[in-house]
Amino acid sequence: MTELAQNLIDALALGSLYALIALGVTLVYSVMDMMNFAHGEFIMLSAYALYALAGAPFGIALGGALVTGVLIAIAAERVAFRPVRKADMSTQLVTSLAVATILQNVVMGAADARPKSVATPPFVSETTQLGSLSVPNLEFITLGLTALVLAGLGWLLYRTRAGLAMRAAAENFDMARLLGVRADRVIALSFAISGALAAVVGVLLVMQTGQVSPTMGLTPVLVGFVAVTIGGFGRMLGAVIGGLFLGAASSLLGAYLPADLLPFRDAFVFSLPVAILIFKPQGLLGAATGEVRV
Amino acid sequence: MSAVRLRSRPSLAVSVLAPLVLIALTVAVGTSGTPSLRGTVTTILCEMIVVLGLQVFIGNSGVYSFGQLGFASAGAYAAALLTLPAAFVALQTPGLPDLIANAQLGAVGSTAVAAVACGVLAAVVGLPLMRTSTLAIPISTFAFLVVAYNVIGNWDRVTGGSGGLVSIPRTTGLVSAGLWAAAAAAVALAYKWSTCGYRLQATREDEVAARSLGIGVTGERLIAFALSGTLCGVGGALAVHQSGVLAPTTFYFVASVTTLTMMVAGGARSVFGAVLGTIAVASVNELLRGVEGGDKVLGLFSIGNTPGLAAIGVGLILLATMVALPDGLTSGHEAGELPWIGRLLGRRRVADRAAPPVTAPMGGGKDGAPAKAPVERAGALRAHGIAVAFGGLRVLRGVDLTLRPGEALGLIGPNGAGKTTLVNVLSGFLEPNAGTVELDGVDVSGRSPFRLARAGLTRTFQGALPFPQLSCLESVAVGAMGIGDRRGRAVARAGEVLDRLGLNGRATQPAASLPPAEQRLLGVARALATRPHYLLLDEPAAGLNEAEGEELVAILRGVLEGFGCGILLIEHEMSVVMSLCPRVQVLDDGVTLRIGTPGEIRADPSVIEAYLGHSYLEPANA
Numbered sequence: 001m002t003e004l005a006q007n008l009i010d011a012l013a014l015g016s017l018y019a020l021i022a023l024g025v026t027l028v029y030s031v032m033d034m035m036n037f038a039h040g041e042f043i044m045l046s047a048y049a050l051y052a053l054a055g056a057p058f059g060i061a062l063g064g065a066l067v068t069g070v071l072i073a074i075a076a077e078r079v080a081f082r083p084v085r086k087a088d089m090s091t092q093l094v095t096s097l098a099v100a101t102i103l104q105n106v107v108m109g110a111a112d113a114r115p116k117s118v119a120t121p122p123f124v125s126e127t128t129q130l131g132s133l134s135v136p137n138l139e140f141i142t143l144g145l146t147a148l149v150l151a152g153l154g155w156l157l158y159r160t161r162a163g164l165a166m167r168a169a170a171e172n173f174d175m176a177r178l179l180g181v182r183a184d185r186v187i188a189l190s191f192a193i194s195g196a197l198a199a200v201v202g203v204l205l206v207m208q209t210g211q212v213s214p215t216m217g218l219t220p221v222l223v224g225f226v227a228v229t230i231g232g233f234g235r236m237l238g239a240v241i242g243g244l245f246l247g248a249a250s251s252l253l254g255a256y257l258p259a260d261l262l263p264f265r266d267a268f269v270f271s272l273p274v275a276i277l278i279f280k281p282q283g284l285l286g287a288a289t290g291e292v293r294v
Numbered sequence: 295m296s297a298v299r300l301r302s303r304p305s306l307a308v309s310v311l312a313p314l315v316l317i318a319l320t321v322a323v324g325t326s327g328t329p330s331l332r333g334t335v336t337t338i339l340c341e342m343i344v345v346l347g348l349q350v351f352i353g354n355s356g357v358y359s360f361g362q363l364g365f366a367s368a369g370a371y372a373a374a375l376l377t378l379p380a381a382f383v384a385l386q387t388p389g390l391p392d393l394i395a396n397a398q399l400g401a402v403g404s405t406a407v408a409a410v411a412c413g414v415l416a417a418v419v420g421l422p423l424m425r426t427s428t429l430a431i432p433i434s435t436f437a438f439l440v441v442a443y444n445v446i447g448n449w450d451r452v453t454g455g456s457g458g459l460v461s462i463p464r465t466t467g468l469v470s471a472g473l474w475a476a477a478a479a480a481v482a483l484a485y486k487w488s489t490c491g492y493r494l495q496a497t498r499e500d501e502v503a504a505r506s507l508g509i510g511v512t513g514e515r516l517i518a519f520a521l522s523g524t525l526c527g528v529g530g531a532l533a534v535h536q537s538g539v540l541a542p543t544t545f546y547f548v549a550s551v552t553t554l555t556m557m558v559a560g561g562a563r564s565v566f567g568a569v570l571g572t573i574a575v576a577s578v579n580e581l582l583r584g585v586e587g588g589d590k591v592l593g594l595f596s597i598g599n600t601p602g603l604a605a606i607g608v609g610l611i612l613l614a615t616m617v618a619l620p621d622g623l624t625s626g627h628e629a630g631e632l633p634w635i636g637r638l639l640g641r642r643r644v645a646d647r648a649a650p651p652v653t654a655p656m657g658g659g660k661d662g663a664p665a666k667a668p669v670e671r672a673g674a675l676r677a678h679g680i681a682v683a684f685g686g687l688r689v690l691r692g693v694d695l696t697l698r699p700g701e702a703l704g705l706i707g708p709n710g711a712g713k714t715t716l717v718n719v720l721s722g723f724l725e726p727n728a729g730t731v732e733l734d735g736v737d738v739s740g741r742s743p744f745r746l747a748r749a750g751l752t753r754t755f756q757g758a759l760p761f762p763q764l765s766c767l768e769s770v771a772v773g774a775m776g777i778g779d780r781r782g783r784a785v786a787r788a789g790e791v792l793d794r795l796g797l798n799g800r801a802t803q804p805a806a807s808l809p810p811a812e813q814r815l816l817g818v819a820r821a822l823a824t825r826p827h828y829l830l831l832d833e834p835a836a837g838l839n840e841a842e843g844e845e846l847v848a849i850l851r852g853v854l855e856g857f858g859c860g861i862l863l864i865e866h867e868m869s870v871v872m873s874l875c876p877r878v879q880v881l882d883d884g885v886t887l888r889i890g891t892p893g894e895i896r897a898d899p900s901v902i903e904a905y906l907g908h909s910y911l912e913p914a915n916a
Contacts, residue, residue: 035432080613084617090357097551099613104602105606106602108602109601109602219440222437222440226437229430263444264444266441267444271437271441273437274437277427278422
């Protein structure tokens with residue numbers, strides 16, 4: 001019983017982390033119809049900001065990570081994604097892959113390919129005793145941050161003018177433009193929020209693993225993509241559900257797979273969603289765009 | 295065979311020879327160089343085979359796969375394990391089954407086995423992946439790449455795990471790599487110009503229109519996916535026998551991005567582009583790698599040790615291509631189709647000449663198909679009680695419809711009456727909430743559009759939905775290929791249909807270059823090429839001016855007489871229907887208002903009311 005509860009909390013925590021990744025991916029997708037490969041690099045660069053600011057007080061390092069995530073996302077949009085905004089989805093996807101490759105290798109050139117360890121406050125790696133459960137503090141942090149982010153995002157999207165503009169752009173970009181929504185602003189804002197989410201994820205990943213590496217964004221971006229796909233393209237709630245599902249699956253497989261199959265956990269985690277997509281090709285909630293046009 | 299050809303002989307010859315000549319030149323450069331250059335060029339030729347593999351799937355389907363390097367990896371491991379001396383096998387991969395462990399194949403044998411194995415693997419993997427939506431395939435294939443990496447990297451007893459394999463026999467020579475690359479280019483071209491290749495290209499150009507022509511999207515993608523996997527497997531097998539070492543990361547993310555860049559830089563739709571792009575990007579890459587290692591480039595400058603520089607270069611090329619030249623260096627053309635080559639050849643393409651007048655009756659005789667005798671066909675297209683609701687909006691509320699072979703039935707009604715929805719149901723694009731559709735006595739409710747097209751029911755769309763990158767002749771031939779015609783027969787059929795509709799002068803022009811009225815006509819031609827028994831035309835005259843509309847009516851009348859199929863003509867413009875259809879069905883607000891002759895319809899007050907509103911009938915406004 002205790003073990004089950006423990007595993008469920010672990011699953012929820014990892015699911016929350018994955019949901020944050022998926023939200024970052026889907027925010028950009030919903031206004032621009034672009035699956036952004038470079039989201040993983042936004043995460044990676046935010047984590048490197050934490051590494052670069054290792055000597056500073058932790059609060060300042062966190063702020064630096066956040067600012068880095070936001071600035072990189074806005075810069076990538078301005079430099080690379082704006083020229084292909086009108087292009088088809090495949091072109092945008094491959095463009096973001098190019099950006100990801102460039103960012104990843106710039107970091108590799110500047111800070112070499114080996115992982116670097118990053119010190120985090122001791123509190124993060126301690127555990128709290130809850131009855132018979134011992135819960136890592138990091139899981140509380142993850143769950144708390146996720147709740148905070150969801151609430152903040154909900155407030156922004158449904159209680160502010162900017163959020164209304166974003167939702168309108170997500171529904172029908174061209175119509176929103178005709179009605180006076182400023183495309184450049186809405187897209188820049190989506191990237192900024194997406195970058196901030198990436199920074200949160202980057203910080204959590206550093207806290208989890210204690211290190212940074214140039215390729216650390218690859219698995220998260222795949223997680224984000226798959227979560228968005230199984231949740232339904234362009235659906236905020238779908239992204240959260242997809243992320244939770246994927247994180248829970250990964251965590252529970254880690255807990256219950258036989259030892260000799262444990263190394264193949266990722267193979268199981270990423271094969272599962274394909275099964276969902278065969279039966280629900282548009283994802284669990286159905287895609288918000290891309291309906292069959294006849 | 296008809297004199298109509300998809301491409302002229304000189305153009306065909308240039309398209310086939312250009313990639314082969316380029317490969318031969320590459321081999322020649324390698325032969326004349328140092329041993330290290332030979333090795334580099336051999337590696338590039340192996341990469342080229344993988345890039346050709348990518349082109350087969352991505353170029354023809356227009357759907358990106360990020361998983362093809364997983365097949366290259368599988369091919370490399372298969373070939374390596376089949377050729378490793380037994381002593382090394384025992385050391386590195388103790389868990390390998392004896393059959394493979396003891397196998398000691400030669401270079402060709404191991405490559406062939408790897409090719410077959412990868413083809414089968416790709417077919418098995420593709421079976422579920424190709425069923426996912428067009429949006430999801432890039433992601434599910436990316437997931438496959440990671441799954442393959444995870445399995446290879448952790449299956450220590452069979453693959454040697456993350457440490458990889460060493461001491462693999464280095465049997466791939468420069469010339470043999472060149473020969474394999476040439477063969478791969480030939481296969482890629484042959485596929486592109488096969489009926490399967492054309493069907494897949496049609497789905498790339500317009501998925502919905504392709505489905506309406508009898509093309510099963512999933513199946514066509516799967517064929518290309520398996521062929522692509524085979525080629526990637528060959529590339530991987532040859533590459534590992536060049537380098538002699540192999541690790542799970544050899545064919546992973548970096549290699550995926552590099553090969554993808556090579557393909558798009560050359561032009562994804564073009565086989566020649568894959569060859570050219572590989573050579574171009576590999577050259578830049580090698581140059582940067584020299585700088586990266588601190589070498590002096592061309593004896594000029596050196597900027598010290600800078601890891602990642604080559605990969606940054608690749609990323610920049612990819613970015614620049616996407617932003618500035620999305621169709622690549624070749625604009626997606628094969629060599630013989632390049633405009634400047636055309637000028638060089640200095641003569642008009644054969645197919646540009648008007649096709650000779652068709653003497654055989656349409657739909658049969660000449661190409662061996664039995665001529666249709668539509669009037670004697672017993673069957674009919676029947677719909678019973680079709681009801682469709684979108685949420686609370688009830689668009690159709692129990693509509694019946696019967697279309698007999700050889701007759702022209704007009705379906706009219708004001709905007710929003712449900713005409714197009716009914717066509718969507720009849721053609722299988724929309725599943726009704728209630729009601730059945732019967733085709734020649736067989737219940738076909740719920741069948742997908744492409745199966746209905748093969749069963750003899752084809753539709754057109756309100757938009758022209760052209761295949762922009764295909765020529766008119768190719769576009770129409772795809773229609774015949776969709777229902778299973780072989781290439782020669784399909785092309786002959788396409789020539790006849792174009793001739794009959796007066797489009798024969800347009801045969802080699804890209805479909806996108808036609809004026810709107812002719813694009814609409816091309817849509818009809820494409821549908822006719824499927825030899826339909828029943829043809830549903832959804833507002834063919836929409837958006838055309840009066841003169842164009844009248845011309846279209848004249849042509850449709852010819853279609854009715856010449857092709858012998860039953861036609862359902864949907865229009866809200868009454869005059870077009872009235873002049874063409876002896877029987878007219880009026881739809882209003884989701885129900886059938888009236889069925890009758892044009893005269894009866896014109897005189898029916900309820901029809902006038904539906905069209906013009908109640909007040910029109912009142913004396914004060916008359």
